Amino acid sequence: MWWHQRNLCFRHPIEDYSSGDLEKEVATIAETDESAGSEGVIDSHKRREILSRRPSYRKILNELSSDVPGVPKIEEEKSGEEGTLPHITTMAVPTSIYQTSTGQYIAIAQGGAIQISNPGSDGVQGLQALTMTNSGAPPPGATIVQYAAQSADGTQQFFVPGSQVVVQDEETELAPSHMAATTGDMPTYQIRAPTTALPQGVMMAASPGSLHSPQQLAEEATRKRELRLMKNREAAKECRRRKKEYVKCLESRVAVLEVQNKKLIEELETLKDICSPKTD
DNA sequence: CACGAAAACCGTCAGCGGTT
DNA sequence: AACCGCTGACGGTTTTCGTG
Numbered sequence: 001m002w003w004h005q006r007n008l009c010f011r012h013p014i015e016d017y018s019s020g021d022l023e024k025e026v027a028t029i030a031e032t033d034e035s036a037g038s039e040g041v042i043d044s045h046k047r048r049e050i051l052s053r054r055p056s057y058r059k060i061l062n063e064l065s066s067d068v069p070g071v072p073k074i075e076e077e078k079s080g081e082e083g084t085l086p087h088i089t090t091m092a093v094p095t096s097i098y099q100t101s102t103g104q105y106i107a108i109a110q111g112g113a114i115q116i117s118n119p120g121s122d123g124v125q126g127l128q129a130l131t132m133t134n135s136g137a138p139p140p141g142a143t144i145v146q147y148a149a150q151s152a153d154g155t156q157q158f159f160v161p162g163s164q165v166v167v168q169d170e171e172t173e174l175a176p177s178h179m180a181a182t183t184g185d186m187p188t189y190q191i192r193a194p195t196t197a198l199p200q201g202v203m204m205a206a207s208p209g210s211l212h213s214p215q216q217l218a219e220e221a222t223r224k225r226e227l228r229l230m231k232n233r234e235a236a237k238e239c240r241r242r243k244k245e246y247v248k249c250l251e252s253r254v255a256v257l258e259v260q261n262k263k264l265i266e267e268l269e270t271l272k273d274i275c276s277p278k279t280d
Numbered sequence: 281c282a283c284g285a286a287a288a289c290c291g292t293c294a295g296c297g298g299t300t
Numbered sequence: 301a302a303c304c305g306c307t308g309a310c311g312g313t314t315t316t317c318g319t320g
Contacts, residue, residue, distance in 0.1 A: 233291060239307055
């Protein structure tokens, strides 16, 4: 049922409301209803073919957005692996570039300088300061990485070279993310050599060396799986976000159509009165 | 306030279509 | 064929809300 409606919506983008072309819109709606009614005629194979072509929410919403002014479009994702990192153009040649779970890019220059850039922001504004300390409390071999989390949830995951992992400190990890955001507490991360079991969401960067032993192969398989799960996790989040946006868009359209329907009914009644005056 | 139901959210898996 | 992204389905967890 859901896909049925979705496909209808996709195949029959309703015209621009701002044009005020009500006749066109009503015709479109009528056409939609008609096609819905004739669906029973389609043989099962064809129907399955149609229903299986599931346009993404981004496509659907962009269709709607192009018709309805004021509805923001979902930007087309640039293929992240295209190699050109946005907003990192004038820095020293980095030795490593990593991407966080929230899409930010972290570049570690040869001098140890670290830059974070947001793909969604413009130019230098996307860069965030990041401080590193190696002295004091941290356990041997650990590097404290602190930065001001920009995202609301404040959770970040890093890729770090040299078979190291980034682990969020327990204090900030356990505290509710919104508290950290509102109190200004900076989440603290440690770069460590991986222990036996990786915490959820923490990935180990693959060293580009060759993998020989069964243990290494198993680790590689595990790493690939973790990477796939992480990507799918993010994809699921994004998919749900689009779906919610899509549903909101539909709801707003329902509200608009109800108002217009009401106006049309009133207009029809007025015309009826004009065309058939009382004979009394 | 305690409790249970409902709603919302999340991670994972499976399957599909598109791309290389 | 392998890989990848998208999304429905499922089950678990968390949050919200109504009731006693």
